[in-house]
Protein backbone atom coordinates (compact mmCIF):
# COMPACT_ATOMS: atom_id res chain seq x y z
CA UNK A 153 0.00 0.00 0.00
CA UNK A 154 1.31 3.42 -1.02
CA UNK A 155 2.08 5.46 2.12
CA UNK A 156 2.13 8.83 0.35
CA UNK A 157 0.76 11.61 2.55
CA UNK A 158 -2.15 13.35 0.77
CA UNK A 159 -0.95 16.66 -0.62
CA UNK A 160 -1.64 19.87 1.26
CA UNK A 161 -3.17 22.17 -1.32
CA UNK A 162 -4.03 25.85 -1.37
CA UNK A 163 -7.80 26.22 -1.43
CA UNK A 164 -10.01 29.28 -1.78
CA UNK A 165 -10.88 30.11 1.81
CA UNK A 166 -11.75 32.78 4.37
CA UNK A 167 -10.21 32.97 7.84
CA UNK A 168 -12.34 34.06 10.79
CA UNK A 169 -9.86 35.12 13.48
CA UNK A 170 -12.59 35.33 16.14
CA UNK A 171 -13.27 31.62 15.66
CA UNK A 172 -16.17 29.66 17.04
CA UNK A 173 -17.34 28.47 20.43
CA UNK A 174 -17.92 24.74 19.92
CA UNK A 175 -20.67 22.66 21.51
CA UNK A 176 -18.03 20.80 23.54
CA UNK A 177 -17.16 24.09 25.25
CA UNK A 178 -13.84 24.63 23.44
CA UNK A 179 -13.20 27.94 21.73
CA UNK A 180 -11.61 27.18 18.37
CA UNK A 181 -9.80 30.14 16.84
CA UNK A 182 -9.02 30.94 14.16
CA UNK A 183 -11.51 29.10 11.98
CA UNK A 184 -10.81 28.79 8.28
CA UNK A 185 -13.54 27.81 5.82
CA UNK A 186 -12.63 26.56 2.34
CA UNK A 187 -15.35 26.92 -0.27
CA UNK A 188 -16.32 27.06 -3.93
CA UNK A 189 -19.13 29.06 -5.49
CA UNK A 190 -20.99 28.56 -8.76
CA UNK A 191 -23.31 31.05 -10.50
CA UNK A 192 -23.90 34.68 -9.55
CA UNK A 193 -25.34 36.17 -6.38
CA UNK A 194 -28.33 38.36 -7.32
CA UNK A 195 -28.38 42.05 -6.40
CA UNK A 196 -31.08 41.24 -3.80
CA UNK A 197 -28.88 38.38 -2.47
CA UNK A 198 -31.93 36.13 -2.49
CA UNK A 199 -30.85 33.28 -4.80
CA UNK A 200 -28.22 31.50 -2.70
CA UNK A 201 -28.24 27.74 -2.21
CA UNK A 202 -25.86 26.08 0.24
CA UNK A 203 -25.03 22.51 -0.81
CA UNK A 204 -23.65 20.45 2.08
CA UNK A 205 -21.31 17.57 1.34
CA UNK A 206 -21.34 14.07 2.80
CA UNK A 207 -18.75 12.33 4.98
CA UNK A 208 -15.86 12.25 2.52
CA UNK A 209 -17.03 14.90 0.09
CA UNK A 210 -15.59 18.37 -0.28
CA UNK A 211 -16.28 21.82 -1.67
CA UNK A 212 -15.42 20.76 -5.24
CA UNK A 213 -19.01 20.24 -6.16
CA UNK A 214 -19.03 20.99 -9.84
CA UNK A 215 -15.45 21.60 -10.89
CA UNK A 216 -12.32 19.48 -10.98
CA UNK A 217 -11.32 17.92 -7.66
CA UNK A 218 -7.64 18.93 -7.43
CA UNK A 219 -6.39 15.75 -5.71
CA UNK A 220 -8.07 13.26 -8.03
CA UNK A 221 -8.32 15.37 -11.20
CA UNK A 222 -11.92 14.09 -11.54
CA UNK A 223 -15.10 16.11 -12.02
CA UNK A 224 -16.68 17.40 -8.82
CA UNK A 225 -18.97 14.97 -6.98
CA UNK A 226 -22.22 16.64 -8.15
CA UNK A 227 -21.13 17.88 -11.58
CA UNK A 228 -24.16 16.22 -13.11
CA UNK A 229 -26.50 18.05 -10.72
CA UNK A 230 -25.03 21.56 -10.48
CA UNK A 231 -24.37 23.78 -13.48
CA UNK A 232 -26.05 25.88 -16.18
CA UNK A 233 -29.44 24.34 -17.06
CA UNK A 234 -28.91 21.43 -14.61
CA UNK A 235 -31.36 20.63 -11.76
CA UNK A 236 -29.48 23.03 -9.47
CA UNK A 237 -29.31 25.64 -12.19
CA UNK A 238 -26.39 28.05 -11.86
CA UNK A 239 -27.95 30.32 -14.49
CA UNK A 240 -30.51 31.03 -11.81
CA UNK A 241 -29.01 30.20 -8.43
CA UNK A 242 -25.80 31.13 -6.61
CA UNK A 243 -24.44 27.91 -5.14
CA UNK A 244 -22.01 27.79 -2.21
CA UNK A 245 -20.32 24.58 -1.11
CA UNK A 246 -17.98 24.55 1.89
CA UNK A 247 -15.59 21.96 3.22
CA UNK A 248 -16.90 21.00 6.67
CA UNK A 249 -15.23 22.01 9.92
CA UNK A 250 -13.01 19.04 10.80
CA UNK A 251 -12.41 18.26 7.11
CA UNK A 252 -9.13 17.98 5.24
CA UNK A 253 -9.66 20.07 2.12
CA UNK A 254 -8.82 23.49 3.51
CA UNK A 255 -11.30 24.10 6.33
CA UNK A 256 -9.95 23.98 9.88
CA UNK A 257 -9.53 20.37 10.94
CA UNK A 258 -7.06 17.93 12.51
CA UNK A 259 -4.50 18.58 9.76
CA UNK A 260 -4.53 22.34 10.40
CA UNK A 261 -1.79 23.90 12.51
CA UNK A 262 -2.68 23.73 16.16
CA UNK A 263 -3.59 27.10 17.66
CA UNK A 264 -3.88 28.40 21.20
CA UNK A 265 -1.60 28.30 24.23
CA UNK A 266 1.79 26.68 23.65
CA UNK A 267 1.28 26.20 19.92
CA UNK A 268 4.12 27.26 17.63
CA UNK A 269 2.03 27.03 14.46
CA UNK A 270 4.02 24.16 12.97
CA UNK A 271 2.40 21.08 14.50
CA UNK A 272 -1.02 19.84 13.37
CA UNK A 273 -3.88 19.33 15.82
CA UNK A 274 -4.06 15.59 15.12
CA UNK A 275 -6.15 13.73 17.68
CA UNK A 276 -6.16 16.81 19.94
CA UNK A 277 -8.53 18.52 17.52
CA UNK A 278 -11.66 19.20 19.60
CA UNK A 279 -14.73 17.06 18.92
CA UNK A 280 -17.12 18.86 16.60
CA UNK A 281 -20.81 18.32 15.97
CA UNK A 282 -23.00 18.75 12.91
CA UNK A 283 -24.29 21.96 14.52
CA UNK A 284 -20.71 23.25 14.87
CA UNK A 285 -20.20 22.55 11.16
CA UNK A 286 -23.34 24.52 10.31
CA UNK A 287 -22.43 27.42 12.60
CA UNK A 288 -19.04 27.59 10.88
CA UNK A 289 -20.80 27.66 7.49
CA UNK A 290 -22.97 30.53 8.67
CA UNK A 291 -19.85 32.64 9.27
CA UNK A 292 -19.15 32.50 5.54
CA UNK A 293 -22.79 32.99 4.52
CA UNK A 294 -22.86 36.13 6.71
CA UNK A 295 -19.63 37.30 5.08
CA UNK A 296 -21.41 37.16 1.70
CA UNK A 297 -24.05 39.51 3.18
CA UNK A 298 -26.76 36.87 2.67
CA UNK A 299 -29.58 37.22 5.18
CA UNK A 300 -31.78 34.43 3.90
CA UNK A 301 -30.73 31.34 1.98
CA UNK A 302 -33.10 30.35 -0.75
CA UNK A 303 -32.29 26.69 -0.07
CA UNK A 304 -30.02 24.25 1.71
CA UNK A 305 -29.52 20.88 0.00
CA UNK A 306 -27.43 17.83 0.87
CA UNK A 307 -27.27 14.06 1.07
CA UNK A 308 -26.23 11.70 3.85
CA UNK A 309 -24.16 13.73 6.36
CA UNK A 310 -24.99 16.66 4.07
CA UNK A 311 -28.66 15.97 4.86
CA UNK A 312 -27.91 16.13 8.58
CA UNK A 313 -26.45 19.59 8.00
CA UNK A 314 -29.58 20.60 6.05
CA UNK A 315 -31.73 19.61 9.04
CA UNK A 316 -29.42 21.42 11.44
CA UNK A 317 -29.52 24.58 9.28
CA UNK A 318 -33.33 24.50 9.34
CA UNK A 319 -33.48 23.79 13.09
CA UNK A 320 -30.81 26.30 14.19
CA UNK A 321 -31.57 29.15 11.77
CA UNK A 322 -35.28 28.71 10.92
CA UNK A 323 -35.68 32.28 9.61
CA UNK A 324 -32.70 31.94 7.29
CA UNK A 325 -33.79 28.87 5.29
CA UNK A 326 -36.61 29.23 2.77
CA UNK A 327 -36.39 25.68 1.42
CA UNK A 328 -34.62 22.56 2.68
CA UNK A 329 -33.87 19.32 0.89
CA UNK A 330 -32.51 16.57 3.16
CA UNK A 331 -31.59 13.56 1.00
CA UNK A 332 -30.74 9.97 2.01
CA UNK A 333 -30.50 10.98 5.63
CA UNK A 334 -32.04 10.56 9.05
CA UNK A 335 -33.01 12.74 12.04
CA UNK A 336 -30.46 10.82 14.14
CA UNK A 337 -27.55 8.50 13.50
CA UNK A 338 -28.77 4.95 14.11
CA UNK A 339 -27.10 2.37 16.36
CA UNK A 340 -26.24 0.33 13.26
CA UNK A 341 -24.49 3.29 11.64
CA UNK A 342 -22.58 4.15 14.81
CA UNK A 343 -21.50 0.50 14.84
CA UNK A 344 -20.22 0.69 11.24
CA UNK A 345 -18.32 3.88 12.07
CA UNK A 346 -16.74 2.21 15.07
CA UNK A 347 -15.46 -0.69 12.95
CA UNK A 348 -13.92 1.84 10.55
CA UNK A 349 -12.25 3.69 13.39
CA UNK A 350 -10.87 0.51 14.93
CA UNK A 351 -9.33 -0.39 11.56
CA UNK A 352 -7.45 2.91 11.64
CA UNK A 353 -6.33 2.46 15.26
CA UNK A 354 -5.06 -1.05 14.45
CA UNK A 355 -2.70 0.17 11.73
CA UNK A 356 0.98 0.06 12.86
CA UNK A 357 1.42 3.46 11.19
CA UNK A 358 -1.33 5.01 13.31
CA UNK A 359 1.32 6.03 15.82
CA UNK A 360 -1.21 7.36 18.34
CA UNK A 361 -2.58 9.71 15.70
CA UNK A 362 0.80 11.50 15.31
CA UNK A 363 1.61 9.75 12.05
CA UNK A 364 3.08 12.91 10.52
CA UNK A 365 6.08 12.40 12.81
CA UNK A 366 6.90 9.31 10.74
CA UNK A 367 6.08 10.98 7.45
CA UNK A 368 3.54 8.21 6.85
CA UNK A 369 -0.19 7.68 7.06
CA UNK A 370 -2.15 4.71 8.49
CA UNK A 371 -2.88 3.74 4.90
CA UNK A 372 -3.90 0.11 5.45
CA UNK A 373 -6.26 0.97 8.30
CA UNK A 374 -7.83 3.88 6.44
CA UNK A 375 -8.22 1.75 3.31
CA UNK A 376 -9.93 -1.06 5.25
CA UNK A 377 -12.17 1.55 6.91
CA UNK A 378 -13.22 2.79 3.48
CA UNK A 379 -13.66 -0.71 2.05
CA UNK A 380 -16.04 -1.65 4.84
CA UNK A 381 -17.90 1.67 4.63
CA UNK A 382 -18.11 1.48 0.85
CA UNK A 383 -20.07 -1.80 1.04
CA UNK A 384 -22.70 0.08 3.05
CA UNK A 385 -22.99 2.72 0.31
CA UNK A 386 -24.13 0.16 -2.26
CA UNK A 387 -26.75 -2.58 -2.19
CA UNK A 388 -26.73 -6.31 -2.75
CA UNK A 389 -28.42 -5.79 -6.14
CA UNK A 390 -25.84 -3.17 -7.17
CA UNK A 391 -22.88 -5.36 -6.20
CA UNK A 392 -24.41 -8.34 -8.01
CA UNK A 393 -25.14 -6.29 -11.13
CA UNK A 394 -21.64 -4.77 -11.15
CA UNK A 395 -19.57 -7.87 -10.32
CA UNK A 396 -21.61 -10.99 -9.64
CA UNK A 397 -19.17 -13.83 -8.86
CA UNK A 398 -16.76 -12.92 -11.63
CA UNK A 399 -13.05 -13.42 -11.00
CA UNK A 400 -9.90 -11.95 -12.52
CA UNK A 401 -6.21 -12.67 -12.24
CA UNK A 402 -5.03 -11.32 -8.86
CA UNK A 403 -2.91 -8.27 -9.72
CA UNK A 404 -1.58 -8.11 -6.13
CA UNK A 405 -0.66 -11.80 -5.92
CA UNK A 406 -0.84 -11.64 -2.15
CA UNK A 407 -3.91 -13.72 -1.39
CA UNK A 408 -2.90 -16.99 0.29
CA UNK A 409 -6.49 -18.22 -0.07
CA UNK A 410 -6.65 -18.01 -3.84
CA UNK A 411 -6.66 -21.40 -5.59
CA UNK A 412 -5.45 -20.36 -9.03
CA UNK A 413 -3.99 -16.87 -8.50
CA UNK A 414 -7.44 -15.39 -8.99
CA UNK A 415 -9.41 -12.75 -7.13
CA UNK A 416 -13.09 -11.89 -7.18
CA UNK A 417 -13.86 -8.69 -9.11
CA UNK A 418 -15.65 -7.36 -6.05
CA UNK A 419 -12.50 -7.85 -3.95
CA UNK A 420 -10.44 -6.01 -6.52
CA UNK A 421 -13.02 -3.20 -6.66
CA UNK A 422 -12.99 -2.74 -2.88
CA UNK A 423 -9.21 -2.67 -2.79
CA UNK A 424 -9.28 0.01 -5.46
CA UNK A 425 -11.84 2.06 -3.51
CA UNK A 426 -9.73 1.70 -0.35
CA UNK A 427 -6.39 2.64 -1.85
CA UNK A 428 -7.70 5.57 -3.89
CA UNK A 429 -9.40 6.95 -0.77
CA UNK A 430 -6.11 7.09 1.12
CA UNK A 431 -4.78 9.54 -1.47
CA UNK A 432 -7.51 12.05 -0.84
CA UNK A 433 -8.41 11.79 2.83
CA UNK A 434 -6.83 12.26 6.25
CA UNK A 435 -7.32 9.58 8.92
CA UNK A 436 -7.75 12.06 11.80
CA UNK A 437 -10.40 13.93 9.80
CA UNK A 438 -12.15 10.63 9.18
CA UNK A 439 -12.29 10.02 12.93
CA UNK A 440 -13.50 13.55 13.70
CA UNK A 441 -16.23 13.55 11.07
CA UNK A 442 -17.55 10.03 11.72
CA UNK A 443 -17.82 11.01 15.39
CA UNK A 444 -19.75 14.16 14.48
CA UNK A 445 -22.23 11.98 12.59
CA UNK A 446 -22.55 9.65 15.58
CA UNK A 447 -23.45 12.57 17.86
CA UNK A 448 -26.22 13.72 15.52
CA UNK A 449 -29.70 13.43 17.04
CA UNK A 450 -32.28 16.17 16.54
CA UNK A 451 -34.21 14.87 19.55
CA UNK A 452 -31.35 15.10 22.07
CA UNK A 453 -32.34 18.43 23.58
CA UNK A 454 -36.06 17.70 23.31
CA UNK A 455 -36.63 14.47 25.27
CA UNK A 456 -36.41 12.56 22.03
CA UNK A 457 -39.21 14.56 20.37
CA UNK A 458 -37.99 15.04 16.79
CA UNK A 459 -40.71 17.54 15.97
CA UNK A 460 -39.79 20.15 18.58
CA UNK A 461 -36.77 21.64 16.73
CA UNK A 462 -39.19 22.53 13.89
CA UNK A 463 -42.19 23.99 15.75
CA UNK A 464 -43.20 27.24 14.10
CA UNK A 465 -40.93 26.70 11.09
CA UNK A 466 -41.88 28.31 7.80
CA UNK A 467 -39.23 26.42 5.82
CA UNK A 468 -40.54 24.20 2.99
CA UNK A 469 -39.05 20.73 3.18
CA UNK A 470 -38.64 18.06 0.54
CA UNK A 471 -37.35 14.80 2.04
CA UNK A 472 -35.88 12.31 -0.41
CA UNK A 473 -34.98 8.67 0.23
CA UNK A 474 -33.94 5.77 -2.01
CA UNK A 475 -35.72 2.42 -1.83
CA UNK A 476 -32.52 0.31 -1.63
CA UNK A 477 -30.68 2.55 0.88
CA UNK A 478 -30.13 0.27 3.88
CA UNK A 479 -27.75 2.70 5.60
CA UNK A 480 -30.29 5.52 5.85
CA UNK A 481 -33.45 3.54 5.11
CA UNK A 482 -36.76 5.02 4.01
CA UNK A 483 -38.24 4.15 7.41
CA UNK A 484 -35.97 6.79 8.99
CA UNK A 485 -36.90 9.36 6.34
CA UNK A 486 -40.58 8.64 7.09
CA UNK A 487 -39.88 9.19 10.80
CA UNK A 488 -38.50 12.62 9.87
CA UNK A 489 -41.53 13.36 7.67
CA UNK A 490 -43.90 12.44 10.52
CA UNK A 491 -41.97 14.69 12.93
CA UNK A 492 -42.20 17.60 10.49
CA UNK A 493 -45.91 16.91 10.05
CA UNK A 494 -46.40 17.05 13.82
CA UNK A 495 -44.59 20.40 13.76
CA UNK A 496 -47.13 21.51 11.10
CA UNK A 497 -44.29 22.14 8.65
CA UNK A 498 -44.73 22.39 4.89
CA UNK A 499 -43.25 19.02 3.93
CA UNK A 500 -43.22 16.72 0.94
CA UNK A 501 -41.71 13.26 0.89
CA UNK A 502 -40.37 11.31 -2.08
CA UNK A 503 -39.05 7.77 -2.17
CA UNK A 504 -37.10 7.14 -5.37
CA UNK A 505 -37.14 3.56 -6.67
CA UNK A 506 -33.49 2.61 -7.17
CA UNK A 507 -31.34 -0.47 -6.70
CA UNK A 508 -28.14 1.58 -6.26
CA UNK A 509 -28.20 1.84 -2.46
CA UNK A 510 -27.22 4.85 -0.35
CA UNK A 511 -24.85 6.40 -2.93
CA UNK A 512 -27.77 6.64 -5.42
CA UNK A 513 -27.84 10.37 -4.69
CA UNK A 514 -24.38 10.64 -6.30
CA UNK A 515 -25.32 8.61 -9.37
CA UNK A 516 -27.41 8.99 -12.48
CA UNK A 517 -31.04 8.66 -11.29
CA UNK A 518 -33.35 10.62 -13.61
CA UNK A 519 -36.30 10.53 -11.16
CA UNK A 520 -34.07 12.04 -8.50
CA UNK A 521 -32.86 14.79 -10.85
CA UNK A 522 -36.49 15.60 -11.73
CA UNK A 523 -37.36 15.76 -8.02
CA UNK A 524 -34.54 18.21 -7.25
CA UNK A 525 -35.36 20.39 -10.27
CA UNK A 526 -39.11 20.35 -9.54
CA UNK A 527 -38.81 21.18 -5.85
CA UNK A 528 -36.36 24.05 -6.39
CA UNK A 529 -38.35 25.52 -9.29
CA UNK A 530 -41.59 25.37 -7.30
CA UNK A 531 -39.97 26.91 -4.23
CA UNK A 532 -38.34 29.64 -6.36
CA UNK A 533 -41.79 30.65 -7.65
CA UNK A 534 -43.06 30.98 -4.08
CA UNK A 535 -39.93 32.88 -3.05
CA UNK A 536 -40.41 35.07 -6.14
CA UNK A 537 -36.86 34.50 -7.33
CA UNK A 538 -36.36 35.67 -10.93
Ligand SMILES: CC(=O)SCCNC(=O)CCNC(=O)[C@H](O)C(C)(C)COP(=O)(O)OP(=O)(O)OC[C@H]1O[C@@H](n2cnc3c(N)ncnc32)[C@H](O)[C@@H]1OP(=O)(O)O
Nearest residue numbers: 205206207208209210225417418420421424428511514515
Ligand atom coordinates in the same frame (compact mmCIF):
# COMPACT_ATOMS: atom_id res chain seq x y z
C1 LIG B 1 -21.45 13.19 -1.39
C2 LIG B 1 -20.20 13.73 -1.29
O1 LIG B 1 -20.13 14.67 -0.65
S1 LIG B 1 -18.94 13.26 -2.26
C3 LIG B 1 -18.12 11.91 -1.80
C4 LIG B 1 -18.43 10.98 -2.85
N1 LIG B 1 -17.28 10.54 -3.55
C5 LIG B 1 -16.84 9.34 -3.30
O2 LIG B 1 -17.36 8.69 -2.43
C6 LIG B 1 -15.70 8.89 -4.17
C7 LIG B 1 -15.55 7.38 -4.15
N2 LIG B 1 -16.83 6.79 -4.38
C8 LIG B 1 -17.23 6.34 -5.56
O3 LIG B 1 -16.51 6.25 -6.52
C9 LIG B 1 -18.64 5.96 -5.56
O4 LIG B 1 -18.74 4.63 -5.89
C10 LIG B 1 -19.48 6.85 -6.46
C11 LIG B 1 -20.91 6.66 -6.05
C12 LIG B 1 -19.13 8.29 -6.20
C13 LIG B 1 -19.24 6.55 -7.94
O5 LIG B 1 -19.91 5.39 -8.32
P1 LIG B 1 -19.77 4.77 -9.79
O6 LIG B 1 -19.73 5.84 -10.81
O7 LIG B 1 -20.80 3.70 -9.89
O8 LIG B 1 -18.32 4.17 -9.77
P2 LIG B 1 -17.85 2.78 -9.14
O9 LIG B 1 -18.37 2.62 -7.78
O10 LIG B 1 -18.17 1.70 -10.13
O11 LIG B 1 -16.28 2.99 -9.05
C14 LIG B 1 -15.54 3.27 -10.19
C15 LIG B 1 -14.08 3.04 -9.88
O12 LIG B 1 -13.87 1.66 -9.50
C16 LIG B 1 -12.92 1.06 -10.39
N3 LIG B 1 -13.31 -0.32 -10.58
C17 LIG B 1 -14.46 -0.78 -11.11
N4 LIG B 1 -14.42 -2.13 -11.14
C18 LIG B 1 -13.24 -2.51 -10.63
C19 LIG B 1 -12.63 -3.78 -10.39
N5 LIG B 1 -13.25 -4.93 -10.66
N6 LIG B 1 -11.40 -3.79 -9.85
C20 LIG B 1 -10.77 -2.63 -9.52
N7 LIG B 1 -11.31 -1.41 -9.73
C21 LIG B 1 -12.53 -1.36 -10.27
C22 LIG B 1 -13.02 1.87 -11.66
O13 LIG B 1 -11.86 1.74 -12.43
C23 LIG B 1 -13.22 3.27 -11.11
O14 LIG B 1 -11.96 3.72 -10.66
P3 LIG B 1 -11.65 5.31 -10.55
O15 LIG B 1 -12.72 5.89 -9.67
O16 LIG B 1 -10.27 5.37 -9.94
O17 LIG B 1 -11.71 5.84 -11.95
Ligand SMILES: N[C@@H](CCO)C(=O)O
Nearest residue numbers: 206207208209308385
Ligand atom coordinates in the same frame (compact mmCIF):
# COMPACT_ATOMS: atom_id res chain seq x y z
N1 LIG C 1 -20.06 7.95 -0.42
C1 LIG C 1 -20.37 9.21 0.17
C2 LIG C 1 -21.57 9.15 1.02
C3 LIG C 1 -21.33 8.53 2.36
O1 LIG C 1 -22.34 8.86 3.23
C4 LIG C 1 -19.17 9.73 0.90
O2 LIG C 1 -18.17 9.04 0.97
O3 LIG C 1 -19.22 10.85 1.38
